[in-house]
Each structure stands twice: as structure tokens, then as C-alpha cells.
Amino acid sequence: MGFSQREKIFLIAAAILSLLGWFFLCSPKWQEASRLKHDLKLMTQRTEGAKQVIEATERLKKESEVSSVKLSYLDEKILMRRNLTRILKQLVEPTEKHNIRIISMKPMEEEKANPDSLYQSLPIEMEMRCRYVDLGRYLEDLKNRPLLLNVENLQIRREEKEAPILSVHLVLTAYMWQIPGKGKES
Secondary structure (H helix, E strand, C coil): CCCCHHHHHHHHHHHHHHHHHHHHHHHHHHHHHHHHHHHHHHHHHHHHHHHHHHHHHHHHHHHHHHHHHHHHHHHHHCECCCCHHHHHHHHHHHHHHCCCEEEEEEECCCCCCCCCCCEEEEEEEEEEEEEHHHHHHHHHHHHCCCCCEEEEEEEEEECCCCCCEEEEEEEEEEEEECCCCCCCCC
16 A cells, blocks of 8 residues: 555655654753753863862861971970070989089080071080980980980090099080071070
8 A cells, every 4th residue: 555645745744844843842952961961071070170179288288287296396496596594404404313413514606697597506515424324314305305406526435533434525506596687696
């Protein structure tokens, strides 16, 4: 059974109308869906980027906290201005506890401080008598004092008259903050 000419035209017209209807009704929805898919992909990329920024910020915050703790430790150890009395007191206090007899203690002439430097140094020369084990305990105790110190020179001689006693000569350098550009502070 064949289609008449009129039926064929009707079927072709129906097909064309269906295609046009699909094109005008469905095609915009597909385009919108495609655009939404693209927008979702962009938002996902931005979200991932934001997550990375947040993670980097958290890492920086933790590093900043660690640096802050380290800086506060140094702030406790380094004096803000030259305070010879406090430095000498911090050096003398542990000698009593460790049975050390100080023969002499004197600040040495300071090197000329760099005016742009953040710190200045103060070398202190000490002569003392003690046992070897007491010297070790004294130096360990100095490490825990609220000063930043460096042992520059350490000379030990055994005393002939007193067998376990040593004659000790050492130079300690204390470090102090200074205001840049001001040179030495008094």
C-alpha cells in the first residue's frame, strides 16, 4: 500500500514541523544545559583554586606562629638596651649555685657597632676558679638564662696547689638589640 501524494506531503510537512519544533523547543534547553555544564566546570575550578588559597593561608599562618614563637624566645634572650648590671647579675647568679669563685669580671672594649645592625655585642672577660664538672654545669646554666650569650674564648689550666681546682679564663659575648641607625645605646 502506498501513500498518496497528499499523504506524502502531509508526512513530509509533519516531519519538517517536528524538526522545527524540536529545534525551537529542545535546542535552547540543550544549549542552556551545555552552558550550565560549562559554568559548573568554571565554578568547580574556582572552588579548587579557593581551597588551595585557603590551605596556603593556613600554612602561612602556622609558619607565622612558629616564627613568632622563635622571635619571642630571642626577644627574651636579647636585651633591648645596654644594661650592664643585668648582664653581670645573670653571669654571677649561677656561680654561687655551682661553687665557682669569680676572681675577676670586666667588660671588654666593644667593637664598633654597625649602625645598621639590629644588635650590638658586649664581650665580658672572666677569671674564675672551679672544678671541671662545676664549669660544665655553669655553662649549661648560662644557656638557660634570659640572655643570648656566646663563649668566644675558653682557657682552662689545672691549679698545681689545689688538685681538682681549675683556673678558668673565658670571654663571653652578650648580644643586645639596638635601634638601627643609632649606633651604640647607653
